[in-house]
Amino acid sequence: MSDTSKAKQKGKRLSSTQRRAEFISKAIEFFSEEGFESSTRSLARHLGVTQPLLYRYFPSKDDLIKEVYQTVYLNRWQDDWDELLCNRAIPLRQRLQAFYEAYTDAIFTREWMRIFLFSGLKGVEINRWYVGLVNERILGRILTEFRVENGQLETTEPTPEELELAWVMHGGIFYYGIRKHIYESPVLADKSRMISDALDVFLSGIGTTISARKPDTTA
Amino acid sequence: MSDTSKAKQKGKRLSSTQRRAEFISKAIEFFSEEGFESSTRSLARHLGVTQPLLYRYFPSKDDLIKEVYQTVYLNRWQDDWDELLCNRAIPLRQRLQAFYEAYTDAIFTREWMRIFLFSGLKGVEINRWYVGLVNERILGRILTEFRVENGQLETTEPTPEELELAWVMHGGIFYYGIRKHIYESPVLADKSRMISDALDVFLSGIGTTISARKPDTTA
DNA sequence: TACACTATTTATCAAATGATAAATAGTGAG
DNA sequence: CTCACTATTTATCATTTGATAAATAGTGTA
Numbered sequence: 001m002s003d004t005s006k007a008k009q010k011g012k013r014l015s016s017t018q019r020r021a022e023f024i025s026k027a028i029e030f031f032s033e034e035g036f037e038s039s040t041r042s043l044a045r046h047l048g049v050t051q052p053l054l055y056r057y058f059p060s061k062d063d064l065i066k067e068v069y070q071t072v073y074l075n076r077w078q079d080d081w082d083e084l085l086c087n088r089a090i091p092l093r094q095r096l097q098a099f100y101e102a103y104t105d106a107i108f109t110r111e112w113m114r115i116f117l118f119s120g121l122k123g124v125e126i127n128r129w130y131v132g133l134v135n136e137r138i139l140g141r142i143l144t145e146f147r148v149e150n151g152q153l154e155t156t157e158p159t160p161e162e163l164e165l166a167w168v169m170h171g172g173i174f175y176y177g178i179r180k181h182i183y184e185s186p187v188l189a190d191k192s193r194m195i196s197d198a199l200d201v202f203l204s205g206i207g208t209t210i211s212a213r214k215p216d217t218t219a
Numbered sequence: 220m221s222d223t224s225k226a227k228q229k230g231k232r233l234s235s236t237q238r239r240a241e242f243i244s245k246a247i248e249f250f251s252e253e254g255f256e257s258s259t260r261s262l263a264r265h266l267g268v269t270q271p272l273l274y275r276y277f278p279s280k281d282d283l284i285k286e287v288y289q290t291v292y293l294n295r296w297q298d299d300w301d302e303l304l305c306n307r308a309i310p311l312r313q314r315l316q317a318f319y320e321a322y323t324d325a326i327f328t329r330e331w332m333r334i335f336l337f338s339g340l341k342g343v344e345i346n347r348w349y350v351g352l353v354n355e356r357i358l359g360r361i362l363t364e365f366r367v368e369n370g371q372l373e374t375t376e377p378t379p380e381e382l383e384l385a386w387v388m389h390g391g392i393f394y395y396g397i398r399k400h401i402y403e404s405p406v407l408a409d410k411s412r413m414i415s416d417a418l419d420v421f422l423s424g425i426g427t428t429i430s431a432r433k434p435d436t437t438a
Numbered sequence: 439t440a441c442a443c444t445a446t447t448t449a450t451c452a453a454a455t456g457a458t459a460a461a462t463a464g465t466g467a468g
Numbered sequence: 469c470t471c472a473c474t475a476t477t478t479a480t481c482a483t484t485t486g487a488t489a490a491a492t493a494g495t496g497t498a
Contacts, residue, residue, distance in 0.1 A: 172390045441496105
């Protein structure tokens with residue numbers, strides 16, 4: 001009923017910037033369903049415009065895809081998550097629960113999960129970059145914060161074994177999203193509960209399992 | 220240097236059955252790298268034959284792809300894994316370690332992981348079937364065996380929360396394979412150690428976390 | 439109203455695609 | 469050696485694909 005939706009119905013002349021934004025947003029919808037190998041004609045049909053119009057806004061299909069990546073990957077990270085993870089006024093367990101609820105709220109969508117996996121299979125740079133971001137901005141921090149809360153040396157680097165266990169925890173949570181949105185398989189409805197259990201298990205394990213097997217009392 | 224490799228070098232006349240097997244095996248290599256949207260011509264080049272020859276062995280590209288699925292998904296499960304998981308003469312912890320080492324030895328290959336994800340994104344039936352297999356043949360059993368070992372009623376169905384926690388454990392281990400073979404990201408070299416830690420954490424958690432929060436003392 | 443500007447469409451191209459039919463060339467049986 | 473058989477290639481088709489150029493049609497401005 002709004003101005004824009006009426007304009008879209010008739011399919012006539014949107015402003016350049018509006019059109020561009022609409023193209024990217026609908027290209028995300030489209031490519032996340034059909035994969036990036038799908039044709040520009042099919043995409044244009046989905047957009048309700050003719051195929052050559054795409055080329056007035058993007059020099060090539062590849063450029064459009066890159067814009068899709070940018071939009072999907074970037075600006076997904078909320079800046080306050082950094083502070084949340086490192087806010088030592090709150091118990092770590094609470095911080096992690098809040099973080100993973102917010103984080104999974106942001107990325108557990110069919111669109112995001114599928115584009116993430118499609119681009120991962122293509123081995124594109126931005127995917128590798130994202131994995132690095134998870135490694136340093138989430139898992140590395142969690143391990144540091146765990147040390148601090150347990151009165152250990154903050155400066156001690158996490159061992160590879162600890163980092164791996166953090167990845168297994170993170171991957172377990174992430175896989176819930178894959179099962180739900182990629183496999184479309186039934187999952188526990190209560191996402192918070194899943195996160196809570198995963199965290200409990202991880203935090204009790206990182207304390208006992210790791211320290212017990214490889215006590216770094218070298219210093 | 221062998222007969223077959225020489226024959227392949229000259230590219231001349233293999234027996235029908237040999238050729239067919241070779242096509243499927245190399246199609247797995249090829250599609251796992253390039254994705255199923257890649258062209259039959261490109262595949263033929265990879266095979267060292269001309270493209271129409273493919274159609275003498277498979278009615279259509281789709282039929283070839285189905286054969287690829289069959290070969291990759293089926294016969295991957297070793298029959299003795301069933302017995303291994305349920306062999307109550309051995310402590311559950313040991314059974315799980317042995318099982319997951321063997322299981323990941325079987326599926327943590329670049330080919331398998333990539334074809335699994337490609338087919339998952341396409342939503343093909345065989346992928347859904349496989350997820351069901353993991354659910355019942357691995358995770359359901361683990362939970363049952365855990366009950367038995369802890370003197371609980373074998374007949375009691377696992378709660379959804381328990382099954383979810385088992386999925387998180389399994390997903391965490393599986394994600395190690397994704398990170399290694401899809402993201403090509405560095406992982407802990409010692410896979411056995413990763414499995415061991417994941418299992419320790421899971422088994423200690425399933426006993427305390429779950430039972431503590433939702434004690435099923437209804438009966 | 440008339441004009442300039444540009445968003446959009448129509449028409450089109452060359453290359454790539456899945457698929458088929460006919461021609462060719464190894465191979466084994468007699 | 470010859471001939472039938474079939475594995476393989478060559479030639480080809482109709483579609484689909486990414487992309488471009490030219491024609492058309494809204495829209496704001498004077």
